[in-house]
Amino acid sequence: MSATDKLVLLPAVDVRDGQAVRLVKGASGSETSYGEPLAAALAWQSAGAEWIHLVDLDAAFGTGDNRALLAEVTGRLDVRVELSGGIRDDDSLRAALATGCARVNLGTAALEAPEWVAKAIAEYGDRIAVGLDVVGTTLRGRGWTSEGGDLYEALARLDAEGCARYVVTDVDKDGTLTGPNLELLRNVCAATDRAVVASGGVSSLQDLRDIATLVGSGVEGAIVGKALYAQAFTLEEALATVS
Numbered sequence: 001m002s003a004t005d006k007l008v009l010l011p012a013v014d015v016r017d018g019q020a021v022r023l024v025k026g027a028s029g030s031e032t033s034y035g036e037p038l039a040a041a042l043a044w045q046s047a048g049a050e051w052i053h054l055v056d057l058d059a060a061f062g063t064g065d066n067r068a069l070l071a072e073v074t075g076r077l078d079v080r081v082e083l084s085g086g087i088r089d090d091d092s093l094r095a096a097l098a099t100g101c102a103r104v105n106l107g108t109a110a111l112e113a114p115e116w117v118a119k120a121i122a123e124y125g126d127r128i129a130v131g132l133d134v135v136g137t138t139l140r141g142r143g144w145t146s147e148g149g150d151l152y153e154a155l156a157r158l159d160a161e162g163c164a165r166y167v168v169t170d171v172d173k174d175g176t177l178t179g180p181n182l183e184l185l186r187n188v189c190a191a192t193d194r195a196v197v198a199s200g201g202v203s204s205l206q207d208l209r210d211i212a213t214l215v216g217s218g219v220e221g222a223i224v225g226k227a228l229y230a231q232a233f234t235l236e237e238a239l240a241t242v243s
């Protein structure tokens with residue numbers, strides 16, 4: 001269960017080829033560019049964000065990385081950063097944690113290197129979150145292009161290994177502005193007592209109110225991406241809505 005009763009909002013800054021972008025359903029090539037990642041992150045910080053969800057999309061897709069840039073952005077921020085994308089081995093994990101980020105989010109590694117992830121959880125505790133990126137109930141990895149088994153089997157395994165938090169993304173919702181998958185969030189919360197961060201589909205302040213109804217069930221936070229960049233609402237309005 002979440003330690004707070006207020007939904008925490010995490011504005012997303014996804015970086016591809018040095019630029020802040022939004023994708024549609026995570027599809028490579030569907031990028032809309034929104035300029036400098038640091039400018040975007042600082043804007044969300046100025047608007048009152050307590051967290052930034054910062055993603056290296058090139059590292060997630062295996063098309064290079066933006067590691068130095070993300071380290072610089074993290075270092076320039078006063079707010080907490082959840083760093084994600086391409087963190088799959090000792091070297092990338094060490095580099096990610098050395099940025100000073102509050103926690104990292106592991107996706108592909110949880111599917112392809114479960115023993116390494118268990119070791120990382122044992123060593124770093126709640127600085128490790130696992131991203132459960134799903135189509136239906138099938139996990140996706142490698143930039144959401146490969147299939148990685150059943151959501152609930154992975155959840156049971158990771159719970160047993162002590163994973164503190166899951167970032168749950170409905171891939172088919174992400175970047176579409178069609179509303180969150182509340183049923184998926186309810187089902188995940190019913191299957192685990194660990195904190196859940198909702199990701200994908202937020203389009204309106206009402207969507208945030210809907211997600212906030214699940215705080216008592218274990219939803220701790222919500223990642224907001226496209227809706228902020230498309231100016232469906234402001235971050236100030238969103239924060240006021242969930243306060």
Ligand SMILES: O=C(O)c1ccccc1N[C@@H]1O[C@H](COP(=O)(O)O)[C@@H](O)[C@H]1O
Pocket residue numbers: 014023025026027055057059060061084085086087088105106107108109131132133141142143144167174
């Ligand atoms: O956030 C996205 O839009 C996204 C799209 C396609 C792939 C990944 C995406 N995001 C983040 O990347 C991690 C997975 O990275 P990895 O598998 O550990 O390398 C995923 O959990 C999302 O947070």
